Amino acid sequence: TQLLEQSPQFLSIQEGENLTVYCNSSSVFSSLQWYRQEPGEGPVLLVTVVTGGEVKKLKRLTFQFGDARKDSSLHITAAQPGDTGLYLCAGAFNTNAGKSTFGDGTTLTVKP
Amino acid sequence: GAVVSQHPSRVICKSGTSVKIECRSLDFQATTMFWYRQFPKQSLMLMATSNEGSKATYEQGVEKDKFLINHASLTLSTLTVTSAHPEDSSFYICSASLERTDTQYFGPGTRLTVL
Numbered sequence: 001t002q003l004l005e006q007s008p009q010f011l012s013i014q015e016g017e018n019l020t021v022y023c024n025s026s027s028v029f030s031s032l033q034w035y036r037q038e039p040g041e042g043p044v045l046l047v048t049v050v051t052g053g054e055v056k057k058l059k060r061l062t063f064q065f066g067d068a069r070k071d072s073s074l075h076i077t078a079a080q081p082g083d084t085g086l087y088l089c090a091g092a093f094n095t096n097a098g099k100s101t102f103g104d105g106t107t108l109t110v111k112p
Numbered sequence: 113g114a115v116v117s118q119h120p121s122r123v124i125c126k127s128g129t130s131v132k133i134e135c136r137s138l139d140f141q142a143t144t145m146f147w148y149r150q151f152p153k154q155s156l157m158l159m160a161t162s163n164e165g166s167k168a169t170y171e172q173g174v175e176k177d178k179f180l181i182n183h184a185s186l187t188l189s190t191l192t193v194t195s196a197h198p199e200d201s202s203f204y205i206c207s208a209s210l211e212r213t214d215t216q217y218f219g220p221g222t223r224l225t226v227l
Binding site for chain 2: 030031033035040041042043044045048086088090092094098099100102103104105107
C-alpha cells in the first residue's frame with residue numbers, strides 16, 4: 001500500500017502566526033501536489049512539485065519537495081483567516097495509471 | 113485553464129431512485145477522469161478511474177453495479193448512483209488530468225442527499 005502520512009491533522013492558530021504542514025511517505029513520487037479545499041467545494045490546486053529538493057513559493061506559502069521525492073512540506077507565513085481550509089497533499093506515481101495517493105488532510109483554522 | 117465542472121451541485125432524491133452526476137472538462141481534453149467520495153472532515157476516497165472509451169476501473173470495495181461510470185467523450189464522464197439509499201448520501205467529486213501529467217484538477221463537487 002502506498003501511504004502518504006500528513007500531519008498535523010488539525011491546526012488552530014491566531015492570525016499572524018506561522019505554520020508548517022508535512023507529508024511523508026516511504027515511497028518515491030514522480031510528482032506531488034498540494035490542494036486547498038473549502039467546505040462544500042472541490043479541492044483547488046496550489047502547486048505541483050516534481051524535482052527533488054524543489055522549492056516553490058506562492059505569496060505567503062512555501063512548498064518544498066524532499067531531495068528523495070518521498071516527502072513534502074507546506075509553510076505558511078503570517079497566516080490570515082482567509083487561509084482557513086482543508087489542505088491536502090497528493091503523491092503521484094508514473095506507474096499507477098494516473099492515480100494519486102492522498103494524505104488524510106490538515107484542517108487549518110486561522111482565528112482573527 | 114484546466115477547469116472542471118460538475119452538475120448538479122446539489123441533489124436530493126428519494127430512496128430507490130437513480131441519480132446521474134456529470135463531470136466535464138471545459139477547456140481541455142481529459143483521457144482520464146477520477147471519481148471520489150468525501151465524508152465530512154475527511155480526505156478524498158477514490159472510487160474509480162474513468163477512461164474514455166473503455167470500462168472504468170473500480171477501487172476495491174466499490175460496487176460497479178451500484179456506481180455506474182460512463183466516459184463517452186474526452187470531456188465528459190458521468191457517475192450514476194443506482195437505487196440510491198440514505199447511506200449513499202455524501203459529497204462526490206470528480207477530477208480530470210491533462211494528458212501525460214499527474215496533476216488532477218477537481219470539479220466543485222456534488223452534494224447528494226438520499227431521503
